[in-house]
Amino acid sequence: MLKSGATIAIDITAMNRMSDTIPRLDSVLAGRYRLEREIGSGGMATVYVADDLKHGRKVAVKVLREELTASLAAERFLREIEIAAQLLHPHILTLIDSGQDEGLLYYVMPFVEGESLRHKLDRSGEFPLQEGLRLLREVADALAYAHQRGIVHRDIKPENVLLLGRHALVADFGVAKAVNAAADIPSLTSTGVALGTPLYMAPEQVVAEPGVDHRADIYAFGILAYELFAGAPPFSGSTAQFVMAAHLTRAAQPLSKLRSSISPGLEHLVMRCLEKRAADRWQSADELLGRLETVTSYTAAQYEGAKPTVPVDGTFRLTEAVIRKLNRATLDPRIIGESIHYLDNQVDSDVLVCFIHGTGLDQSYMERHLQLVPYRALAPTLYGFELETPRRIPLALDDHVRIVREFLRDAIDRLRPAVTIVVGCSSGGDFGFILLGPDDAESPLHVDGFLSLGCNLSLETCFATRLFERLTGEDSREIVRDLQSLSAAADTLGEWLNIHEYLVRSFRKFRRDIAPVRRYASDIVRPFKAEGENVFAEWYRATSARVQCLRCVFEESDPNMKALRDIRLRNLDDGILGEHFREDSIVTEPAIDHFDLMQPERVLRYLDNMLATIRTT
Numbered sequence: 001m002l003k004s005g006a007t008i009a010i011d012i013t014a015m016n017r018m019s020d021t022i023p024r025l026d027s028v029l030a031g032r033y034r035l036e037r038e039i040g041s042g043g044m045a046t047v048y049v050a051d052d053l054k055h056g057r058k059v060a061v062k063v064l065r066e067e068l069t070a071s072l073a074a075e076r077f078l079r080e081i082e083i084a085a086q087l088l089h090p091h092i093l094t095l096i097d098s099g100q101d102e103g104l105l106y107y108v109m110p111f112v113e114g115e116s117l118r119h120k121l122d123r124s125g126e127f128p129l130q131e132g133l134r135l136l137r138e139v140a141d142a143l144a145y146a147h148q149r150g151i152v153h154r155d156i157k158p159e160n161v162l163l164l165g166r167h168a169l170v171a172d173f174g175v176a177k178a179v180n181a182a183a184d185i186p187s188l189t190s191t192g193v194a195l196g197t198p199l200y201m202a203p204e205q206v207v208a209e210p211g212v213d214h215r216a217d218i219y220a221f222g223i224l225a226y227e228l229f230a231g232a233p234p235f236s237g238s239t240a241q242f243v244m245a246a247h248l249t250r251a252a253q254p255l256s257k258l259r260s261s262i263s264p265g266l267e268h269l270v271m272r273c274l275e276k277r278a279a280d281r282w283q284s285a286d287e288l289l290g291r292l293e294t295v296t297s298y299t300a301a302q303y304e305g306a307k308p309t310v311p312v313d314g315t316f317r318l319t320e321a322v323i324r325k326l327n328r329a330t331l332d333p334r335i336i337g338e339s340i341h342y343l344d345n346q347v348d349s350d351v352l353v354c355f356i357h358g359t360g361l362d363q364s365y366m367e368r369h370l371q372l373v374p375y376r377a378l379a380p381t382l383y384g385f386e387l388e389t390p391r392r393i394p395l396a397l398d399d400h401v402r403i404v405r406e407f408l409r410d411a412i413d414r415l416r417p418a419v420t421i422v423v424g425c426s427s428g429g430d431f432g433f434i435l436l437g438p439d440d441a442e443s444p445l446h447v448d449g450f451l452s453l454g455c456n457l458s459l460e461t462c463f464a465t466r467l468f469e470r471l472t473g474e475d476s477r478e479i480v481r482d483l484q485s486l487s488a489a490a491d492t493l494g495e496w497l498n499i500h501e502y503l504v505r506s507f508r509k510f511r512r513d514i515a516p517v518r519r520y521a522s523d524i525v526r527p528f529k530a531e532g533e534n535v536f537a538e539w540y541r542a543t544s545a546r547v548q549c550l551r552c553v554f555e556e557s558d559p560n561m562k563a564l565r566d567i568r569l570r571n572l573d574d575g576i577l578g579e580h581f582r583e584d585s586i587v588t589e590p591a592i593d594h595f596d597l598m599q600p601e602r603v604l605r606y607l608d609n610m611l612a613t614i615r616t617t
Contacts, residue, residue, distance in 0.1 A: 021104070025063060028101040033061060033108070049111055058111035059096070063104055081107055084151055084173050091142040093162060093171040112169060117158035126231035129261065133296045136225050138168040140292055143221065144285035146173055147214040156220035157200045158227065198240040199223065199233050203276050206244040215278040218288060222273025230258045234274065248276070264372045265295045268601050280605065283612065294374040311370040312346060315339040316380070316407045325402045332393050335383065340403060342380040343370055351375035351611060352417035354408050358426030359465050359524065360506035360517045362387055369600045373607065376415060380407050384516035387509055394516045397523030401434050409445055419614055421449040421607065425598045427465050427524050429455025433539035436546055449549040449610045453597045457536050457563035459528040464502065468521035471514050502595065534576060537567060541578035544585070549613045551606060553587045555594050564588070
């Protein structure tokens with residue numbers, strides 16, 4: 001493993017051998033190539049421009065450093081280079097020759113009359129958005145092509161992206177892998193030669209994990225993209241060791257903090273490439289390329305003066321057909337003919353996502369989610385929970401569910417998506433499980449996936465909902481005391497701020513007219529007060545039998561972990577989660593609070609992973 005920046009001790013014999021390289025190389029290449037001049041030198045090789053005597057063209061000859069060559073099994077290196085030479089793609093610089101003689105190991109590529117991305121960055125700084133996206137798409141396309149053929153680059157960086165006119169050519173595909181495969185590792189590391197470049201090395205490369213795969217290229221692609229739009233890579237330092245430590249321990253500053261014109265979608269794309277864990281990044285260059293297409297279309301619309309897709313307010317009317325689905329015994333006839341409101345991001349996609357908000361919230365809570373997701377997304381507001389409304393009529397939870405079920409059924413009929421996913425946030429997770437429970441057998445609700453973020457597991461986890469259940473609105477001092485008791489439960493400053501932001505948001509809206517939210521909260525809490533079967537297990541069994549993909553995500557709070565331990569043990573003994581249980585369907589997130597689960601970037605990562613599962617299934 002390279003410790004880049006280490007001192008390389010070269011004796012006089014080695015220096016004499018290096019000064020003798022050009023005459024020896026001339027002799028090796030005689031009859032095929034005629035050297036003109038040296039044009040560059042890097043960690044692994046020196047580059048010369050030469051004439052291809054047979055074809056009458058310029059070529060670039062890269063000669064590996066001799067102290068590196070001495071550490072390699074030359075035949076193995078050349079076999080690996082032969083594999084990389086099979087790549088034929090418009091954005092990959094093809095390898096056209098290779099060989100070994102006179103102690104020299106070399107390979108040959110076409111000579112590109114242009115400059116590298118490094119030269120342009122050094123000269124001009126950050127790229128215009130459209131130009132940067134165009135180049136990134138070409139690099140991602142090259143990566144996707146090579147990865148499909150089992151070839152990983154391992155050294156993606158601006159120096160290895162050449163600019164030919166308006167287009168990108170990725171150079172040195174497979175070279176780092178060939179060096180690594182042919183290396184006598186102890187000898188190689190003693191030379192201090194980098195198998196990768198510290199500024200662009202993935203964390204797993206830094207610690208020399210075995211089995212580094214294509215996701216290291218995706219990390220390096222993220223560093224390159226960050227540098228294109230910010231003008232500098234996310235991590236820098238005075239030594240290679242400092243930079244490599246940063247890859248392991250520091251989070252990159254969000255791109256939008258450095259450049260306000262960066263859209264949420266582009267920022268998410270780049271920042272997900274930079275996840276420390278390979279499993280949290282884009283899992284393939286194909287997946288990354290698909291997201292780049294969406295981001296590019298959005299950015300092009302901005303530059304062309306067209307109005308990009310943004311969430312708009314819509315209404316769904318509570319017709320007599322919808323009202324007939326409600327409980328007649330508790331029906332308030334004043335709601336007949338009224339509407340629920342919803343946000344619609346209007347994205348042209350064959351995937352439909354429906355977001356269900358938590359207790360006391362409304363569609364505005366999901367606005368940034370809808371801006372970020374590249375799928376068609378809707379976020380209905382429960383009746384009576386609107387930001388502004390002339391009256392707030394309480395409804396039972398079951399009636400809220402029936403209304404949203406009809407709303408979603410109507411959306412599926414209109415939009416005809418190939419995939420539909422429901423996302424329930426906090427008590428919206430409880431709502432989602434009930435929504436996907438038994439419904440109208442004559443007209444079933446076709447949903448492919450359900451993502452539950454922080455649903456309730458026990459009475460102890462219903463911390464905010466229990467507070468709303470107790471409120472009467474008659475004594476403001478009593479309300480304040482209840483609110484203070486809730487905020488006192490916060491363990492960290494971040495959690496305290498999140499709780500207060502949530503409470504302020506809710507109470508500014510409802511003020512003293514809290515009957516709708518109190519009724520809703522009472523119905524949410526009720527099943528956890530009853531004796532009998534575990535509520536979550538019952539929900540899980542019913543829903544897992546109906547959808548292709550179920551994900552239940554929880555923060556690692558004490559109440560959650562206690563409840564989940566009990567559920568998992570009982571499932572081992574009695575199978576209470578049913579025959580469709582999958583171990584990866586219940587996920588816990590460490591070091592975050594309940595509200596962090598709903599961060600838009602985190603939610604999008606869950607959605608992307610679920611969609612990949614659904615599509616492959």
